[in-house]
Amino acid sequence: MSTTNESNLEIERKFLLSGDGWKECVEGPGKRLSQGYLCADATRSIRVRIAGNVATLTVKGAREGITRSEFQYAIPVADAENLLALCMRPLIDKTRHIAQFGGMRWEVDIFHGENEGLRVAEVELERPDQPVELPDWVGEEVSEDHRYYNSCLVKNPYTTW
Numbered sequence: 001m002s003t004t005n006e007s008n009l010e011i012e013r014k015f016l017l018s019g020d021g022w023k024e025c026v027e028g029p030g031k032r033l034s035q036g037y038l039c040a041d042a043t044r045s046i047r048v049r050i051a052g053n054v055a056t057l058t059v060k061g062a063r064e065g066i067t068r069s070e071f072q073y074a075i076p077v078a079d080a081e082n083l084l085a086l087c088m089r090p091l092i093d094k095t096r097h098i099a100q101f102g103g104m105r106w107e108v109d110i111f112h113g114e115n116e117g118l119r120v121a122e123v124e125l126e127r128p129d130q131p132v133e134l135p136d137w138v139g140e141e142v143s144e145d146h147r148y149y150n151s152c153l154v155k156n157p158y159t160t161w
Contacts, residue, residue, distance in 0.1 A: 004138040010060065010070035011128055015043035017119040020141030022108050024098035024137070028032060032095050036087025046151040047151070048075075051096070055080030056060035066143050067128055086133070088154050102133030120148060 035049035047058040055077045063068035077082075084091060093113040099106040105124050111118040121138050142148040147156065 008069055008071055009067055011067045011125040011130075012122055013066055013125065013132060013137035013143045014120055014122045015140065016140045016142055016148075017108065017121055017137060018124070019137045020138035021135065022097070022099045022101075022106070022121065025099060025101050025106070026108070027098045030095040030097040032093075034084065034091055035150065036084045036091045036094055037081065037151050037154050038087055038088075040088065040154060045151045048080050048087060050077060050080045050084070050160055053077060054143075057083070063144075065128060066125075071116050090157060091155065092150050092153060101135040105134065106135070109156065111153075114159055118148075118153070118158040 001066050006116070010100070023070065031052045033049060035047055038046040038048065040046075043062045045058075045060045047056075047060070049056050049058065055075050056072050056146050057075045058070065058072040060071075090113060092111070094109045094111045094115070097108040097110070099108050099121070107122045107124075109118075109120050109122070111120075121135075123132055125132070149161070
């Protein structure tokens with residue numbers, strides 16, 4: 001199961017939220033996610049995530065701009081719970097909301113715990129040069145700022161900045 005395009009590439013832009021207008025574009029309730037990293041460095045990451053009753057194991061390669069390889073697989077929730085116990089601390093705790101804007105699907109993440117106060121919106125693209133209509137509720141683009149990568153937030157949580 002992969003959530004990327006057919007070539008197993010993740011092409012993603014990330015923005016800080018600048019307002020609450022996204023709430024008007026949300027589809028249904030948000031979903032609480034717990035995720036951890038078994039490995040996370042500049043060349044690769046291995047992530048375990050539980051979102052409700054769905055669990056995934058995701059392997060990502062090094063970033064090249066806003067693009068990187070991504071392979072995602074469904075795993076049993078019980079396995080994910082055991083793998084999360086092996087992950088670096090703190091785990092990432094966030095609520096994800098899905099918003100539609102400009103014909104695109106936006107993922108709005110509201111972080112909790114060690115990353116409380118961080119609010120970001122991400123949009124996945126089919127190609128790096130794909131035009132994106134930016135909603136007025138996004139502010140500064142942080143797509144290439146490593147501090148905002150979830151794998152880095154484990155090592156250097158937002159509340160410590």
